[in-house]
Amino acid sequence: xxxxxxxxxxxxxxxxxxxxxxxxxxxxxxxxxxxxxxxxxxxxxxxxxxxxxxxxxxxxxxxxxxxxxxxxxxxxxxxxxxxxxxxxxxxxxxxxxxxxxxxxxxxxxxxxxxxxxxxxxxxxxxxxxxxxxxxxxxxxxxxxxxxxxxxxxxxxxxxxxxxxxxxxxxxxxxxxxxxxxxxxxxxxxxxxxxxxxxxxxxxxxxxxxxxxxxxxxxxxxxxxxxxxxxxxxxxxxxxxxxxxxxxxxxxxxxxxxxxxxxxxxxxxxxxxxxxxxxxxxxxxxxxxxxxxxxxxxxxxxxxxxxxxxxxxxxxxxxxxxxxxxxxxxxxxxxxxxxxxxxxxxxxxxxxxxxxxxxxxxxxxxxxxxxxxxxxxxxxxxxxxxxxxxxxxxxxxxxxxxxxxxxxxxxxxxxxxxxxxxxxxxxxxxxxxxxxxxxxxxxxxxxxxxxxxxxxxxxxxxxxxxxxxxxxxxxxxxxxxxxxxxxxxxxxxxxxxxxxxxxxxxxxxxxxxx
Numbered sequence: 158x159x160x161x162x163x164x165x166x167x168x169x170x171x172x173x174x175x176x177x178x179x180x181x182x183x184x185x186x187x188x189x190x191x192x193x194x195x196x197x198x199x200x201x202x203x204x205x206x207x208x209x210x211x212x213x214x215x216x217x218x219x220x221x222x223x224x225x226x227x228x229x230x231x232x233x234x235x236x237x238x239x240x241x242x243x244x245x246x247x248x249x250x251x252x253x254x255x256x257x258x259x260x261x262x263x264x265x266x267x268x269x270x271x272x273x274x275x276x277x278x279x280x281x282x283x284x285x286x287x288x289x290x291x292x293x294x295x296x297x298x299x300x301x302x303x304x305x306x307x308x309x310x311x312x313x314x315x316x317x318x319x320x321x322x323x324x325x326x327x328x329x330x331x332x333x334x335x336x337x338x339x340x341x342x343x344x345x346x347x348x349x350x351x352x353x354x355x356x357x358x359x360x361x362x363x364x365x366x367x368x369x370x371x372x373x374x375x376x377x378x379x380x381x382x383x384x385x386x387x388x389x390x391x392x393x394x395x396x397x398x399x400x401x402x403x404x405x406x407x408x409x410x411x412x413x414x415x416x417x418x419x420x421x422x423x424x425x426x427x428x429x430x431x432x433x434x435x436x437x438x439x440x441x442x443x444x445x446x447x448x449x450x451x452x453x454x455x456x457x458x459x460x461x462x463x464x465x466x467x468x469x470x471x472x473x474x475x476x477x478x479x480x481x482x483x484x485x486x487x488x489x490x491x492x493x494x495x496x497x498x499x500x501x502x503x504x505x506x507x508x509x510x511x512x513x514x515x516x517x518x519x520x521x522x523x524x525x526x527x528x529x530x531x532x533x534x535x536x537x538x539x540x541x542x543x544x545x546x547x548x549x550x551x552x553x554x555x556x557x558x559x560x561x562x563x564x565x566x567x568x569x570x571x572x573x574x575x576x577x578x579x580x581x582x583x584x585x586x587x588x589x590x591x592x593x594x595x596x597x598x599x600x601x602x603x604x605x606x607x608x609x610x611x612x613x614x615x616x617x618x619x620x621x622x623x624x625x626x627x628x629x630x631x632x633x634x635x636x637x638x639x640x641x642x643x644x645x646x647x648x649x650x651x652x653x654x655x656x657x658x659x660x661x662x663x664x665x666x667x668x669x670x
Contacts, residue, residue, distance in 0.1 A: 177204040180247065180264050180275020188311030189254045190355060191285040196240075199247035199264050201275065207268040209243040216260040218274065224265055232257070251281075259283050287311040289362035291351050298442065299371035302341040307353035307362060318356035323349040325364075345371045345401065372443025373400035378436055378450045387528060388428060388456035394421040396436035396447065404438040409446075428454045428486065457529025458485040463522055463536045472611055473514060473542035479507040481522035481533065491525040495532075514540045514572065543612025544571040549605055549619045556622040562596040563621055567605035569614070577608035583618045597621040 180201045189195045203209070214237065215224035227233040233251070241247040247264045261278040288310040297303050307319050321328040321338050328338070334356075340347050350364035381393040396406045396419050408416040410432050415421070423430055433449040465471075466478040483489045494502035496518050501507070509516055519535040550566040569575045580590035583602035589595075597603055602618040 178202065178273045180273070180277070182264075182275065182277060182279045184279075185277060186280045186282075188282045188284060188287075188309070189258075190287065190311065190358065191255065191283055192253055192357065193355075194250060194252040195254055195281060197249050197251070197262060197279045197281075199241065199249065199275070199279075200245055201247050201264060201266055201273075202245065203266070203268060203273065207270050209266060210269055211267040212239070212241065212243060212247060213265055214239070214247075214249050214262055215265055215274075216262050218263060218276065224263070224274065226265075254281070254283050256283050256285075282311070284311050287360065289353055289355070289360060291353055291362050291365040293351060293365045293367050295366070296368045296370055297343055299345050299369055300342045303339070303343045303347075303367070305338040305340070305351055305353075305365075305367070307336040307338075309355075320354045320356055322352050322354075322361075323347075325350075325352075343369055345369050345399075348401065368401070370401045370440075370442055373398045373404045373438035373440060373445040375399045376436065376438045376445045376447040378434065378447045380450055380452075386426060386452060386454050388426060388454055390426050391422065391424045392426050392430075392452065393423075394434060394436070394450070395419065396421070396438065398436075398438035398445075398447075400438060400440050400442070402440050404440040407437040407439070408434065409437060410434050426452070426454055428456050430454055431486075453486070455486050455528055458483045458489050458524035458526060458531040460484040461522065461524045461531045461533040463520065463533050465536060465538075471512060471538060471540055473512060473540050475512050476508065476510045477512050477516075477538065478509075479520060479522070479536070481505050481507075481524060483524035483531075485524065485526045485528070487526055489524040489526045493523040493525070494520065495523065496520050512538075512540055514542050516540060517572075539572070541572050541611055544569040544575045544607035544609060544614040546570040547605065547607045547614045547616040549603065549616050551619055551621075556624055559623050561623075562598045565595045565597055565603060565605070565619065565621075567593050567595070567607055567616065569607035571607065571609050571611070573609055575607035575609045579606045579608070580604075581606065581615075599623055 180199060183198045183200075187195055187197065197214075213226035213228060215227055217224050227237055228239070236252045236254075238250045238252075239247075240250055247266070249262075249264075251258065259282055261280055263274050263276065263278045265274045266272070290308050292306040292308055294303065305321075307321075318334050319336050320334070336353070338351070338353075348367060348369040350366050352362045352364040354361045376396065376398045379395040379397055381395070382390070386392055394408070396408070398404045398406065398419075406417060406419045407414060408421045415434075421434075421436075431452055431454045433451050435449045436447045438445050438447070460483070462482045464480045464482055466480070467475070471477055479494070481492045481494075483492075492503060492505050493500055494507045501520075507520075507522070517538050517540045519537050521533045521535045523530055523532050546569070548568045550568050552564040552566070565580070567578045567580075569578075578591060578593050579588045580595040581587075581604055582589050583604065589603075595603070595605070600621055600623045602620050604616045604618040606613055606615040
């Protein structure tokens with residue numbers, strides 16, 4: 158039997174790849190301001206199963222020589238603070254940096270099996286002189302989210318304290334002490350010139366204009382003058398509008414476009430210009446109208462006229478109202494009535510109850526307000542009335558010789574003049590004639606009656622007397638000789654006596670032989 162073989166223990170040691178080891182610096186280059194604080198962000202990896210024994214930062218790497226731990230260096234011990242852990246974070250903070258601190262810095266860690274150093278390192282540059290510049294969009298719209306960035310020729314760390322200013326006034330909000338200024342949302346008030354500086358340093362960046370655009374707001378109309386506008390004045394309307402960019406201005410009266418431009422002027426304003434005006438403010442961001450303003454143009458009375466109540470036909474006894482019509486602003490409250498050249502009343506209404514012909518004539522009114530006065534044209538009141546004061550005019554004495562005639566004329570006062578006349582003999586019902594003139598052929602008492610469309614009236618009666626001058630008696634006497642002559646003579650004597658008696662009796666006889 159063969160002797161037993163020795164127990165061979167085969168130890169298998171797993172290979173370790175360099176991919177399992179590493180240090181990452183972010184950023185790998187830092188530009189720090191003198192006396193500021195620097196944060197060197199760092200993460201590291203190592204194979205699983207190993208235990209971290211020691212971690213530290215160093216600024217020297219000499220091959221074959223263990224690098225020094227800066228936390229043990231008097232130049233760094235009070236200023237260097239390790240912020241990481243013993244797992245994966247290796248961040249460190251260095252405060253009050255000086256020009257001597259300009260180095261490459263490395264992270265070193267030691268495990269229970271091996272050790273590692275991040276050879277890429279962090280480059281630290283320290284400067285006392287640097288340029289600052291604000292990066293900002295040239296134009297933004299109100300309501301947008303905007304971030305302004307303060308950049309430097311030196312990549313400043315997050316620990317630098319930044320001071321922001323707008324229009325040379327400091328913005329003191331705590332949240333704005335970083336190199337980024339956030340305006341969310343941006344407002345119109347945020348427009349201005351922005352600059353930045355680093356706390357503790359005198360250098361200030363050039364100012365950069367931030368232009369916040371917004372649609373028109375707070376649009377209103379300002380009217381020149383005291384507000385009392387009299388016809389003939391010059392009036393200026395000014396459209397006030399808050400907008401960015403500046404708005405285009407249009408003017409509207411009622412619903413009609415009447416002009417453009419921030420200023421709207423009316424020279425020698427008239428009542429036709431009265432009305433409601435507003436301006437329309439327009440830019441690329443939007444449109445807004447102002448409230449309306451009313452131009453109330455004052456002017457003295459004009460177009461003054463008189464209106465007459467009723468149909469225009471006025472009959473004696475009617476009630477008549479005259480009204481003064483006046484166009485004025487303010488409305489006229491003072492009115493005067495004139496008949497001929499005499500003041501007969503006041504007030505807008507002039508009334509005459511139970512009008513008579515004495516009220517006939519030309520009337521006008523005078524309209525007055527605080528800006529002037531004006532008369533109306535004349536209107537004529539023509540009062541109609543039936544015949545009155547009817548009388549008969551006799552041509553001659555009224556005594557006529559039988560066979561002749563006397564002319565009677567009917568006289569009448571009426572409006573319109575009477576054109577219809579009737580003649581009557583007293584105590585008779587039927588008319589004996591018509592027309593304004595009547596020829597009477599017989600004795601008697603006669604009167605006339607005058608008519609128009611408003612009535613009639615009769616005259617008093619007048620007496621007409623017909624006088625008989627004589628009667629003609631013809632005797633044919635056939636007597637010849639002396640006896641005939643004697644008879645004729647005798648008859649003539651008798652006729653003369655009879656004629657004398659006939660004259661007394663208003664009769665006559667004529668004897669013809």
